[in-house]
Amino acid sequence: MKHLLTTKALTREEAELILDVTEQMAEAVTGREVPKLPALRGRTVVNLFYEDSTRTRTSFETAAKRLSADVVNFAAKTSSVNKGESLRDTALTLQAMGADAVVIRHPAAGAPQRLTEWLDGAVLNAGDGTHAHPTQALLDAYTMKRRLGGIEGRTVAIVGDILHSRVARSNIWLLTKLGANVRLVGPPTLLPKDIDGWPVEVAYDLDASLKGVDAIMMLRVQRERQNASFFPTANEYARLYGLDERRLALLPDHAIVMHPGPMNRGMEIAAAVADSPRATITEQVTNGVWVRMAVLYLLLTAGEAR
């Protein structure tokens, strides 16, 4: 593994290795007075974020620092891919500075893959357009593994704006690779066209899709999508596809409620559900740091001397 661009490109063995190392990271650091490991001392990790995401950037920064790496936050303040320095020139600059790993978030799908053509260091995709967000999927898988005791044979419903969701795409490839059944639920306007070849079930009716679900993942839905007629109103969306207490009661008792954040309370998820003990939302945030430690560690040490 030289880069982490998508979960689709991971083998099952690689994915399982990442999840195993994630667990080791959590165990190694939890409860320590100084929650830090020396594994990446002297290595430079660059956070190259073209989209505002304090959550994800902070998670990566925390992960790198806990491994003793030097972290550089490269300000890429372009709101548009057409303005400012080109991605290639930025890559050549980072290359010249000797970045060992670049964590990139970019509004254009495929930008991390392009970056690998111009950089020698490891490229870690922290979200590209509506394409992929592999560490989010890995932290989701890790959370399921912890809460459900495993992933093989479990049924996961992913609900909402699949079309615009890199989180959904990365989860589909990862979870099915790890043996889960994945059920996509949303209005046809928010499902990509021609996905018959995907290894998933597709449904439009949320109530009918709750049976036998072990984990339900609610995707963030932007209210503004109503302006482009993806759905009539936010209220109608919440009524048809929001997870409220009534629907929560229809889920099996052991089922967990996940959300990649940030949430739109009252839209895709009711406040009471978000705050219920069945929701794993803050746990996902904690697990995100362990997963990102594992990935940085594996990419930068090639897993040596573990």
Place this chain on the structure above:
Amino acid sequence: MNPVKLIKSANLIGRGRQDVLVRDGRVAEIGSLRDAGAEVVDADGLVLLPGLVDLHTHLREPGREDAETVLTGTRAAAKGGYTAVCAMANSYPVADTAGVVEQVAALGRAAGYADVQPIGAVSIGLEGRQLAEIGAMAQSAAAVRMFSDDGHCVHDPVLMRRALEYVKTFGGIIAQHAEEPRLTEGAQMNEGAVSAELGLPGWPSVAEEAIIARDVLLAEYTGARVHFCHVSTARSVAIIREAKARGVQITAEVCPHHLLLTDEAARSYDPVYKVNPPLRQESDVAVLRAALAEGVIDAVATDHAPHAPQDKECEWAAARPGMLGLETALSISVAALGGPDDVDWDLLAERTSRTPARIAGLEAHGRDPEPGVEANFTLVDPSATWTVVPEGLASLSRNTPYAGMELPVTVEATFLRGRATVLNGKIAEETTE
């Protein structure tokens, strides 16, 4: 100097091996001829085609001379076997006045590598709001007959209707870039299984088909001529087929890349494969090939679209759409029409030369050699192959999607009014007539 030339032992379509004598830029004689002091071009084993005619070329001059100039673009055309190219209107400034189209035509004459027939804009600034001075462009020295807002669709149905009616005064034609703009907002690649996976916003085939269907009806209603640029989908072919059967005056072109490549290429995220309309699916490619052979699609047109490196060495979404085509179109057309061993050369000449010349109204082009006809033709080696090396292309730009591919047939020579623009596979450096 334009000496008398004797092209020896060329394989003429439908006539077998013949010698062709060229004098004063025209064919003087065909038969078994003696050289009698003429400059001899050995064409043994070569096929003589009427010079190729491109209905759809972006020469980028004026405005983007860093990507291509009329000179470099027509050198690339000659290298690809073309003797005439129709220059699209989306230059800077836009070719929406008599002044700009005359400038482009003059640059073409000065370069001397291929006849450059400017295409005029339908609307001022390609903005789709107000008709450009179509009459002035038609009456200018450039004698424009074909008008297009290519790169943009004439999507306003009223503007399209008026344009169609207006060009009837001089037998003009509107070349439509069929793309319903609301259906393609933000679109990056063909909408389908691959775009779903890659997370690139889709360009649905119906956005092309909806406009073609509408314009078929407008052409029928107004009795005017519509030409459809770069037809890319199977359903577009079905609509065109049905309309032609009804006798509607429409013609259609297909681009080489739509005859060979599919949206699978986008998996690399390399914008060299980004083009508008986008690369479609295998099933579309098959239908387009069959439609070209059958004649439902009238012509191959390159949509040669050179781009500077910075416009392609970037993220997919930031890249400009378009790919080079002039130097590879003949090879890909041969491949799409059955390959070098099975291709019907007469059909190939029809789709790449005679029909496009007729559509564009270029009377001196697309003519098979007969005494008195302008000597615009190309000699092709049907048994040779070549490998595409971007740095080796005559175009100023490098954005070919075929880098590293081995393609059939080579252009050995191209003649424009009897003068070799390409000889022995090399571009001639002296072109003044």
